[in-house]
Amino acid sequence: MSRRPAAARHAHRPAAPAGVVAARRVVLDNGLVVIVRPNPATASVAIHLSLPAGAAFDPPGQGGAANLAARLLDRGAGGLAADRIALDFENLGVAFVARPRLDSLDVTARLLARDLPFVLERIQVIVTEPTFPEAEVAAERARILTEIAERDQDTAAQADERLAAALFPEGHPYHAPASGTRASVERVGQAELRRFHAARVSPIGAVLCIAGGVDEKAAFELARRTFGGWRTDGRSDDRPDGRPSPGVTVNVIPDAPAPEGFRVIVHPIAGKTQADIALGFVPGVHRRGDDLQAALVMSSVLGEFGMGGRLGLEVRENAGLAYYAHSYVWSGLGAGPIVIRAGVAPANVVRAAALIRKVVAEFLRRGPRPAALADSRQALTAALPRRFETNPLSAAILADCEYQGLGYDFPDRVPERLAAVDRAAVMAAAQRYLTPKQAILVVTGPDIPPQRLA
């Protein structure tokens, strides 16, 4: 008997489950990609639906539209009122969350396997027929405005926001915070949300992953029955990029230009006892670029392995200057930034910032020690089974890889790609992405004269 679901008219030939992925993928007639990863050891199921409606696609002047839309999906849909939706989920103990990321709007649910048919049907209604009632829009907008006021006083959030605003020029999809600004949120009402939903929420470009205690064939059939009839108009603002995920539409987000020089931004927030430091570089890594693994190994050696790589060793362990000091690479549909972050006592900001820049300069000059390179490579490879231990993590990773155009089976190709990362590749990535003379340094918290940081 064929194990290929009958509904999979456009399906690739399913690869035999192997490695950590152990999942199969089909594409429904309407373009929705469905991935199922059975995990018979558990009585639960995780659902992860990624929709091409992230904050990067907020309409001009309407920053925060995706955030507002995500938070209102379950506040009225089809013929169901918000109370009914909440009661039905919570009566079953379902953990339901809809939240915007930069590139996608993600709907997730964690539930007992027995409730999958009901919950999937309900999610279909929520995603495809939200009503955005006026009263709910007004209430949610007021909540978000309170959160923005809180965020304005948050040193860590301000460091991230101001860094993004400086690295990505105005109008770039990654320039503004996902939750929008006070002014932009106030411009989003019911009509704008309905337009945003109609323009962005579509099976074309969406990925549904079901992971957990399910029968694979039954889960595919359930997904087809529930979502197979979902139809929307074509999307004029999307364009297929020909990457190895037929059925997925990937929007192209332009690279940000490199900063013209090294620039310091100090954003004082009164009454704070600690400063946040953020040092950022663009253009960063492309998620589907050939050097993604080299960049990840670079960041691991520089600021992640152990207590925070070389940065953690020098800034936290040896100098005792910070509770945390680390780096990370973010990369989505567009090239994100490479960022170094630290939380530092106000008296130590100048010293810590100088030490961070010195560590970066030494890394560029000397590169990774062979042992450190080998350690980071091994750690990244060995961590794969752990990352797939739980159903929510598995569903999130598989949906993300597919959504980003890497293919759901990308994690199984990671060990081979990591093994190919050598010192030359890491050095090349460092020289390409760590540009100390073209970077933005943001400090938030108690006031520090910028000239002391230049």
Place this chain on the structure above:
Amino acid sequence: MTRTAGASTPRGRGPAAAARPVTATLANGLRVLLRPMRQAPLVSVWCWYRVGSRDERPGLTGLSHWAEHMNFKGTRRIPREEITRQVELAGGLWNGYTWLDVTTYFETVSRDAFEAMLRLEASRMTECLYDRREVDRERNVVISELQGGENDPRTFLEREVAGTALQAHPYRWPTIGYLSDLRSITRDELYRHYRAHYSPGNAILVAAGDFEPRAALALVRRHFGRIPRGPAVPPVRTVEPEQSGERRVTVRRPSGAAYVHIAWPAPAAADGDFATLLMADGILAGGPTVNLWSGGQGRGPSKASRLYRALVDGGLASDIGTAVIPTRYPYLYSIQATVRAGVDPARVEAAILAEVAAVARDGGGDVDRARARNQFMARFALESESVTDVAHQLGFFETIGDHRQWLDLPRRVQAVTADQVARFTAARLDERHRTVGILVPAAAAATP
């Protein structure tokens, strides 16, 4: 057509109770809990100590947490960088934390690294270095952690409420300690605290994952069996005197919003009323968790709960939260709300108290009680699937009392009646026992 899910008629049988671990106590007093879980080639190893901020005193607050930091700084046999390196090379996740009753360290790694993790934890138990230069450097790191936490104005409110609600019991001071104490604690005081509390007689070793229990126990004996039992640790003597009237505290800090935080004395985890409190919390706020490690992950607010509907849907608050924390001794149950811009915090306080009073009258009613019960059961099952979660929960409850208190919670929660909820709420979550804290946003110039 759409269907609805009935609260009073959950479909199918509830999730099975979590399986019991294999248990043993070594001759030196080390308690061992081993729970085989074969769904992934992983093992999670947790070493727990019955020491937390309750074991400190004014002048030495923050000792337990700082000692936890020092125990990542190398041992006689394992250099500083090797401690985390060994874990990460095994694909591992590692961390540690300190809380009121406990200090713990864990590694979730490939099963092949099980024995290496036991070796690491045995070394951490007996031979950490406490190098003076490392102590001085870590003083700045811990102070930085304290100050980072204080950047969130709610930290001040929580500290004030706990310190006001509890006036005698050592649960009243913050786990991270006071700044003045952190500036003056010496290396020798830290080391004495370490030696007094890190020994097999005061520890619990827990593993969950892909192993055979008998072989695993043999490995535990090999690495821990020869360590001397260590000194007996005295229990906390102080019992918090009963509160006899409402207490109030106001905090003025620069803040983007006002906050309301109300606390009442809560029963200890072993108390028969603990399950009743969980049910009352489920009715008020929905889906209570007793997993301090990962319980908050992947969940939004409970929009069907009474507090959410009254406060958030009612336009008074932008967010609400509650905390039921399992502890060895009676601690606090708290409800916190972020006041919506333009709303008087007094209205938020009144709305919270009205909902609590309603539960005291109706015990939650059949529908809300059934929903709270179903939410607890589902959440218990979902939080019992990963090796890290299971090892955490077994170890946490064993350290504060007995792991069976956790395993038995589904039965206890299911047995709670409306009458019990009403009586508990009326008697314990009342005006006489409450402490109300309000954070009022203040102009920056008025603050230190």
